[in-house]
Amino acid sequence: MSTLNFLNQQASVVASRLLGCIVEREIDGQTIAVKIVETEAYDQTDAASHSYRGKSPRSSVMFGPSGHLYVYFTYGMHYCCNIVTGPGGVGSAVLIRAVEPIKGIKYMQKIRNKNDVNLSNGPAKLCQALKIDKTLNGHYLAKPPIKLVIQPPIESEDIIRTKRIGISEAKEKPWRFYIKNNPYVSRIE
DNA sequence: AGCGGGATTTTCT
DNA sequence: GAAAATCCCGCTT
Numbered sequence: 001m002s003t004l005n006f007l008n009q010q011a012s013v014v015a016s017r018l019l020g021c022i023v024e025r026e027i028d029g030q031t032i033a034v035k036i037v038e039t040e041a042y043d044q045t046d047a048a049s050h051s052y053r054g055k056s057p058r059s060s061v062m063f064g065p066s067g068h069l070y071v072y073f074t075y076g077m078h079y080c081c082n083i084v085t086g087p088g089g090v091g092s093a094v095l096i097r098a099v100e101p102i103k104g105i106k107y108m109q110k111i112r113n114k115n116d117v118n119l120s121n122g123p124a125k126l127c128q129a130l131k132i133d134k135t136l137n138g139h140y141l142a143k144p145p146i147k148l149v150i151q152p153p154i155e156s157e158d159i160i161r162t163k164r165i166g167i168s169e170a171k172e173k174p175w176r177f178y179i180k181n182n183p184y185v186s187r188i189e
Numbered sequence: 190a191g192c193g194g195g196a197t198t199t200t201c202t
Numbered sequence: 203g204a205a206a207a208t209c210c211c212g213c214t215t
Contacts, residue, residue: 040207042207048207049207050200050207053201056200056201057199057200058199058200072199072207073198073199074198074199074206074207074208075196075197075198075205075206075208075209076196076197076198076199076206077196077197077198077208077209078208078209080207080208082207095207097207122208122209123207123208124208124209125208125209164207165207166206166207166208167206167207168205168206190214190215191213191214191215192212192213192214192215193211193212193213193214194210194211194212194213195209195210195211196208196209196210198206199205199206200204200205200206201203201204201205201206202203202204202205
């Protein structure tokens, strides 16, 4: 049993609880640390989810155990990363949409060739900043080179819950969560 | 500040 | 063959 146990519940619950948690990435002898500030939940009953039409080669990781990374490629050029949630046997995950850099900022500036909020205020941007690609698809987040470090929950009054971004189905589900007043959030209402 | 198009590949119809 | 859980740049106001 690991500290990642809480991931084994429904995605919309986990999405909120992941706010404020830290991701540690080891790459090229460097350690990068970021704080999760924006998430979206996707589950199998959800027409916007990659798991909605059942298991496929791309989405198969979503159907596996919670605590693993689901990385997908989209728009011909971008990766996005999700944390697989539970309960077991169900295709569900939480998309990490934005993070706040904590450590290794110079390294991220170099890879991204950008500064400030543009380092990581979007799902494809943060994947580039953390060098996340398909080789990490399915990685378990309790061990290097990329780990999830749980932090105390964010106060509920500091969590904003809204509709998700960039989808054409199930637009009304309020399954996007972000930390109030955090400058790295990809977009405010 | 806001709109519009291009990049470019995986997946599903 | 089209759309996709996106981003960036250049153009217009």
